[in-house]
Amino acid sequence: MESIRIDETSPIHADAVQEDFDAEFDAMVASWSAERWLFENGESNEAQECIDALLEARAIKASAEAREQQCLARLEALALESAEAEAPSAHGDSREIAWRSMAAEIAVATRMSDRTVQAMMGRATALVHTLPSVLDALGADRISFGHARVILEHAVGIEPAALDEYQRITLERAEETTPGRLAATAKIAAARLRAESFEERHARAREGRKVTIRDLDGGMSELVQVLPTVYAAAVFDRLTRQAKAVAATGDPRTRDQLRADLAMDLLLTGEPACGEDAPHTPASGIRAEVAILIPAFTLLGESDEPATLLGRGPIDLDTACRLASQAPELVRVLTDPVTGMVINADNYRPTSSLRRYLEQRDRHCGFPVCNRDARYTDIDHTIPWEHGGRTVPGNLACLCRGHHTLKHHGGWTVKQTSPGILEWTSPLGRVVSDAAPPGPRFEPEPPPDPALSSARSIDDLHDADSPAPF
Template sequence: MDGAALIDEGTATGALSALVDDLVATRAMMGALQAHEMNVLAAAALVAELSRVPSTSSREAELPLRSVSAEIGAALRVSDRSVQRQLTDATLLTSRFPRTLEALRDGRISRAHATVIVDAAVHLDDRDARSAYEANVIPYAEVESATRLKSIARVRAEQVAPSSLPERHGRARGRRHVRVVDVDDGMCELVALLPAMIGHGVHDRLTALAHEVRRAADSSRGSDRSSSADAPAERGNARSGGASCGPADEPPARDDRSMDELRADLLADLLLAADPIAHNVPTGSGAVRATVQITIPALTLLGRGTDPADLAGYGPIDAETARGLAGHAPGWDRVLTHPVSGCVLAVDRYRPSEHIRRALRVRDRHCRFVGCRQPVHRCDLDHSQDAAKGGTTDAWNLAHLCRRHHILKHHTRWRVTQLPDGVLEWVSPTGRVYRDVPVTSVAFRPAGDAWLDNDPSRDPDPPPF
C-alpha cells in the first residue's frame, strides 16, 4: 500500500472518529432535553390532577387530564390520546424512578433505555424495592443496548419484587386488549395483549395451520405430476376420439406465500369468517364483513383509473382492493362535489337512507376534533351549536365526534363553532384557536388548475357588466 493511500485511510478514520464523538455528544444533549420534556409533561399532568373535582364517576374525574392532553396535542399537532399516554409515562418516570431520570438527563442512557427500565418495574410499588432495582439495573443500561437490557431488567425487577409473579399476573390479565395501529402502504398492525401462554399458543396454532396449508398445496401438485405420467396416452385417445381435455390439463395454482404471510392470512380468515381458506380473492378480503367506509373515484370504480380510494380513519388504499370491497357492498353512495372547493354538494344512494347522515359521513370521514382519526362509524353525530340552545339539525350545524371528544366538548371549556363549508373552529381553554377542515375539501379538489381556469374570479378580463 502506498503512502498516499495510508494518508487517505488515516484521514477517513480520523474524520469518522470525530463524527462518532459528535453523535455521542448529540445523544447526550438529546437526553438532557428529553429529561426536561419529561419534567414539563409531568408538571402538566399535575395541573390536570389539581383541577380534578371529587366525583364518583371515573369518566368525570379523568376529564381534566383529557382537556390538558387535548390542549397539548393541538399545539404540538399530535393525537391527544398519545399525549395522555405521555403524561402518564412522564409522571411515572419523574415520581417513581428519579435515578433513571437523572441518568437520562446526564446523557448516560437514552430515552429507549429509560422506557425499558420503567416498563420492567412498573409493578414495583415499594420505594425501597424500586431504589434497589434502579441501583442494580442502571449500570447495565450504561453499557448494553436497550434491546439487551429488556431481559436483564425483568430479572432484576423480579429479584426485588415484594409480590409474587402469580399475583402480578392476575393483575396484568385485567389489562388485556386488542388495538389497531395504522402504518404506511395500506397496512396496519393488529396488536393484542394476551397472557403469554395464550399468545404463544395462538402463534403456534397459526404456524401449524400454515404448515398444513403448505402440505396440502404440495400434495396437490404431487398428485398432478403423478397423473400427468399417463397424459400422453390419454391425449392420444383424446385425439383419436376427437375429445378435448380442456381446463383439466391446467396445473393447480402455486401458493408462494411465506410462513409469515400464511400466518397473517389464517388469522384474518379465522377471525372474520371462521374459515381458514377464506382468502379466495386476490385482495385477500373475501370474508370481510366488518363495517368500513371507503370513498372511490368513479373512474377507479369503473376500472378506468388508478387513483387510490380512501378508507375512513386510515387514508389511501390501492384501487384493486377498493374495487374488490365495492363488489361485495350492499349499496353505494354517489357523491357530487364542488369542482373548485371540493365541498360535498349532494349525496344520493341506490338504496335510500337518511340524507343528512349520509352527506355528513361522506364529508367528515372521521372525528372532527383536531388531529383525531377515529372513523365516522365509531363517532356520534353532534350539534355544533347545542339543540337546547337553538341549534338546528342541519348539515351546517352537525359534525362527527368520537365519544372521547364529544364528552370533551360538552364537559370541559373547549368550544367549537362550525364555519361555512363544514370547517370547525375549536377554541381551547387557554384561548388557542384551531381549525379543522373536512377531508373532502382536500380529497376531492382536482390536482391541477384545470377547474380553476373556469373560475370567473380568476378571469383577467371579466365581462363589462
C-alpha cells in the first residue's frame, strides 16, 4: 500500500483529515474478501486464512500510522505558522503557546493527555522531516511503527549529511528482523556516523548516572539505576548466575524473584543472605562475565570504531581496555578487516570454548523473532544426536528454552542452511530464516576436533540451566 503524503503548502483542517481517513479506512475494510472470515467449508485452512487476514490488517495499520505521523507533523507546523503571524503574547512566547494550544486541541479530540500528544508531535515532525525513507517504509508496510521508533530514537545527533546512510543501514536490517534486534544495529550505525565521537557522547552521558525510585501499587516500589552499559550488564549477569546457583538447591522462587532478592541482599548487607537454611550460600563468590569485542585497528589507534559489549552495543574504549587488562582469560578472534568474516578463533575445545564460540557467532536465540541473549540459551543439535547429528558448529545453534521446546514438540522443523543461520518451517508451512546478526561473521565450519565426536550427549555443552537432550 502506498504511503499517503500531505501537501504542506495547502491548508488542512484536522476534522477534514479525520473524515478522509475514516472514509479511506472503511473502503479498504469493505474490499476484503468475505470468504476470509466465513470459513464455510471444512476444506479451508482457517488458521492460515486468519494469519493472512492478520497480515492485511497490519498493512492497513502501518499505512494508517504513517498517515498519523504526517497529520501530527503538519498540525504542529500549522500551529507554529499561526504564531508567526501574531505578536508575541503577553503570557510568554507565542510559538510555545500556539504549540501547546494545538497539543491540547488534539488531546481533547483523541482523549489523550496533552503531554503525550506533545511527545507524539515532536516524534512525528522528526520522522517526517529527517527520516523520510523510514516513513515511506512504514507506509508501505515494509517495517512496523516499532521499527520506526527504534530508528528515530538512535538518530539523535547524526548530522543531516549522514542521515541517508543511517536510514539505508537501519532499514536494510529492519526489514528482516524485530525492533529489539534492530536496536543493536541502530546503536552501532549511529555511533559510527555521528560527528561527535562515541567517546565524547559516553563521557557526557556518564555524568547522568543516577538511582531513582518510583512507587508502585500493592506496597511495592521500583528502584532504577542508570549506569554505564558494561557495568549494568555485569550486574545483571552476576545476579543471574547467583540465581541459577540458588535455584539448583531446590529454592521454589522464580528467576526474577531470586534476582530481585539477591540484589536487595547485596545492596543492604554486601553479600547474599546467609542463615541456618542459607539458600543463597551457593551463590556467594560468583563473578560476572561479559564479552567485549575490541577492533584490532582501534587498539592500534588507526580506527575510531567503538568497542562493543556483546549483545548490548558500543562502550567506551577506556573501559573496554581496562577490563581486558584485568580479564583472567582472553579469546583472540581474527576477522577480515574488509568483510568482517571471522578467520580464526583460539582455544577451540568441545565444552566451554565451543559454547563461547557459538555464543559469539549466534549472539541471540536462533528463532527469527527472539532476542534472548545467547549466553542464557541452550545449545541445540539441529540434527538430533540420536539421529546421527554431530557435535560440531555447523550442527549446533543457540536456542532459548521456549524455542528449544518448540522445535522438538511444537510441530516446527529446522535446518541449518549455513553455520548459525536457521531456516524454520511452521506447522502451517510458513518458511522463515533467521537473519545473520550484525558484527563479526563466521566462515563455514572449521575442521572438526576429534574430541568433539566423543561427546555422548548435548549435556556436555550445556550449563547447569540446560535441559536434558530431546
